[in-house]
Amino acid sequence: MLRYVYANDLHKFSDLAHSMFVDRADQFKTRLGWDVDIDQSGEERDQYDALNPLYVIWEQPDGSHGGSMRFLPTTGRVMVNEIFGHLTGGVPICSPFIWECTRFCLSRDATSKVAGALMLGGGEIMRNFHIDHFVGVFDRRMIRIYRAIGSSPDVLGTEGTGRDQINVGLWEFSPNSFDMVAQRAGIAPEISRMWFDRSFGGPVDQQMALSA
Amino acid sequence: MANRINLDKILKILEATSTLEGIQDVIEKVRDLFEIDHIVYHWVDSVGEQYGCGTYSPEWVKRYLEQGYLRTDPVITGCFQRFHPVDWKRLDWTSKSARVFLKDALEHGVGNQGYSIPIRGPNGQFALFTISHNCDDETWEKFTDRHSRDLILLAHYFNRKALDFEPNRTPEQSRTLSPREVDVMTLLAMGYSRAQVAETLSISEHTLRVYVESARFKLGALNTTHAIARAMSRGLIVV
Helix, strand or coil: CEEEEEHHHHHHHHHHHHHHHHHHHHHHHHHCCCCCCECCCCCECCHHHHHCCEEEEEECCCCCEEEEEEEEECCCCCHHHHCCHHHHCCCCCCCCCEEEEEEEEECCCCCCHHHHHHHHHHHHHHHHHCCCEEEEEEEHHHHHHHHHCCCCCEEEEEECCHHHCEEEEEEECCHHHHHHHHHHHCCCHHHHHHHHHHHHCCCCCCHHHHHC | CCCCCCHHHHHHHHHHCCCHHHHHHHHHHHHHHHCCCEEEEEEECCCCCEEEEECCCHHHHHHHHHCCHHHCCHHHHHHCCCCCCEEHHHCCCCCHHHHHHHHHHHHCCCCCEEEEEEEECHHHCEEEEEEEECCCHHHHHHHHHHHHHHHHHHHHHHHHHHHHCCCCCCCCCCCCCCHHHHHHHHHHHCCCCHHHHHHHCCCCHHHHHHHHHHHHHHCCCCCHHHHHHHHHHCCCCCC
16 A cells, blocks of 8 residues: 655654665665665665655555655755756756655565556645646666656756666656556556545544534 | 635735735735635744744734644644645544644634645745635635645745745845746747747757746746746846
């Protein structure tokens, strides 16, 4: 299932959170050879994890992490502006309708469904919070994965080659692509909606409280 | 509640405001234009300085502070350090302290419906822009469906205005257009189509869209046409 969790709530899902940061170490350090920091417990974290980002996490049936990504609003501090600003023509990306999506990560034993499910989670964020675009940083390998799940970004800028290639890309929201992403992920829109409401508080269960 | 809002008019009034007190006047005007009960804007900066303005009654503000509701108010606990807009129905009102607070708020005319927009600004600044009203669920849903996007924009423009008055604030470059943005806006002002602008500047149309969006937000504009007009009137582009 998909969970949407702010950093300051990760302690409520401590095993899931730990396995997410360990899988990030495995993906970014071990497999991709990125210059990232790993702490003593084997977790990969950077300065943006300290800014209370919102994580979208695929939880495996056994409770462990299957895949995840991290969101921050571009009106505050974000990686694309602070570290990769030179890749976007020197134009800082800043808008209440654009969020940054980084650290897209899949665990080694994630099924092919997981990437699609995460994209669907991105679609829920866009349609519920009025977000028009995600801007993100990703490596070359991800281009193929994004294409496979029917959610290819437009590349705004690129540096490096081969394994070291880093891209800044842009995703746009359209209601049509939401349905397509849901279909490819093999997840009914109603189920996706239920997971979203479970994380953000369903509008229906609170009815009583407000009218009581 | 209003169906159609002349947001452009509101933004012009907001932009012309040059004092902190002026923001209070604007917030009252906006409340009247939307024909809703209340709007409140509240911010906390990186060193804990606070500022707020809004239309709640002085009695409620006094009561809120006296009771220390800041610690139990589900709107505050549900929005602090977050960044997605929230309908109050999605917040957790189940605790006893939340129910006590809610009863008191209703008695003070806050309204049974609310929508809050948390804002994350530069340097760890946090602000909250909230509207509230008394009506049934269906009416409220229709209203927020229709206006939430405008309200998000308005919230951020209010915040930017408030940041202008922050003491000791470091001047930021964020509102001058970058050379790339100047190029884009100039060509659009000259009547080039998006495709022509993209081709002229050797960028994709998607990249172009992001440049236009960032320029639009810097200029405090509603849409591209509005942004071009503003850039021209401020002398940022010359056609």
